[in-house]
Amino acid sequence: MPSHLSADRPAAQPPGRGSVDALITQTRRLTGEVDAVRRDAQDDGTDPRGRWQRALYDLALRQLNDLHAHLAELRDGPPAAQDAPAPPPAPPGALLGRVGSAEWNLLTDEAVWSAELYQLLGRDPAAPALTLDELPSLVVEEDRPKLTAMVTDCLVDARPIDGEFQVVRPDGGVRTVHMMGEPVLDADGSTASMWAVLRDVSELRRSRRAVRETRDSLQRHRYRAQTEHRLAVELQEAVLPPRRGSLRLPHQGPRHLDIAACHLPARTSSPIGGDWYDALELSGGDTLLSVGGLTGHGPAVTSTMAMTLGALRGMAMAGTQPAQLMSWLNQLLDAGAQPALAGAVCCRYLARTRTLMWAQAGHPAPLLFRDGTGRRLHAPDGVLLGATSGAVYGQAEETLRAGDLLLLHTDALVPRDGEPADPAESAPLLDLAPRFDAAHTAQECVRVVVEEFGTSDRADDACVLVARVMP
Missing domain, CATH: 3.60.40.10 (PPM-type phosphatase domain)
Incomplete structure (x- = not known):
């Protein structure tokens, strides 16, 4: 895959392996501590505050697991070339299949996808990568204008891409994808290509939605309890x-x-x-x-x-x-x-x-x-x-x-x-x-x-x- 470099700035130097290993160790230790607290705080599901706390613990653990996987990928370096042997199936919860990358060359209309992106979108690795014009065909109809606007702003105004949309996999499953990318400029400052990293954030969004819903439920429960208490007090004081x-x-x-x-x-x-x-x-x-x-x-x-x-x-x-x-x-x-x-x-x-x-x-x-x-x-x-x-x-x-x-x-x-x-x-x-x-x-x-x-x-x-x- 072509390197993700803009012609108008030097490439960032990767961090030392030792410093990344230290971060991985800290993340692993923090994950264990959060998981231990979550187990101690288990409830029977009837208390709104307990459900809200459990949802927050689950969200924190999911984000920590993703951070651990991202750091491991950073430590191990870029993925192998596409002609390398296909990686084994990803175990449940692994990062593989949830983060992929792509680059679209505007001069040759060539698209290059990583093997992980094929897996994330459920596409046949033997099939050609979709061009920018073909990419919206994977996106749910209501999100296509959003994707089009992000790509246009990137290619025309050289703005970074940072947004989410939902894609439909061939098996009918709908996934939420977070896309981050930048234009790659040539020597005269024109946009030559665009690269992007796409991440499957479906589980993360579900966890955040669960936190939001349980928080709203807790707030409604508190408001109802406060209202009932106030009514009871006013009635008692009146009588x-x-x-x-x-x-x-x-x-x-x-x-x-x-x-x-x-x-x-x-x-x-x-x-x-x-x-x-x-x-x-x-x-x-x-x-x-x-x-x-x-x-x-x-x-x-x-x-x-x-x-x-x-x-x-x-x-x-x-x-x-x-x-x-x-x-x-x-x-x-x-x-x-x-x-x-x-x-x-x-x-x-x-x-x-x-x-x-x-x-x-x-x-x-x-x-x-x-x-x-x-x-x-x-x-x-x-x-x-x-x-x-x-x-x-x-x-x-x-x-x-x-x-x-x-x-x-x-x-x-x-x-x-x-x-x-x-x-x-x-x-x-x-x-x-x-x-x-x-x-x-x-x-x-x-x-x-x-x-x-x-x-x-x-x-x-x-x-x-x-x-x-x-x-």
């Missing part, structure tokens, strides 16, 4: 009472009860759930106190929580007692289009007699603190809301005194290691009795709970509500 400061009941204010509450988010990246707390002034000076939570996370769960809380408020305003209220909430969730399970505790405080009537549905019982000690109220019967049709719920009563403190909480407040809820889990909260006794307001008691459990590594959101009986 629940304020999280900061004492909960001020309308009209009379905290005449009978001093109430404060707090929502503690999970320390993990779990989406927001369906936990709630609520305090509502009812007719006759009674007060509704409730906490609860639906299983699951996300906007759908938060929406169901809003529906459940709205139904609870409406039935409580109508005078429904806690046990009956739980029964009707159970029917509501059981009949819903989307299956849902919820745990809840609902209390009705009668200010005239300082009586607490309450019921629970698979939920921790309220804690009562009096005179520096605390105890867990004996829980009436009750299963999770939505768990079974026609469930019957018991109701309990407790007479309170001035200064008593009632604490309601969801089961995630005190973290546990994946075990079912147990009454013994109340012990850390009951141990706070002396600190509660020294507090002057419900808000101070909530602050004590936050100081004790606010930084816990819980797997789910938690709510706590404190009500102190006023003198």
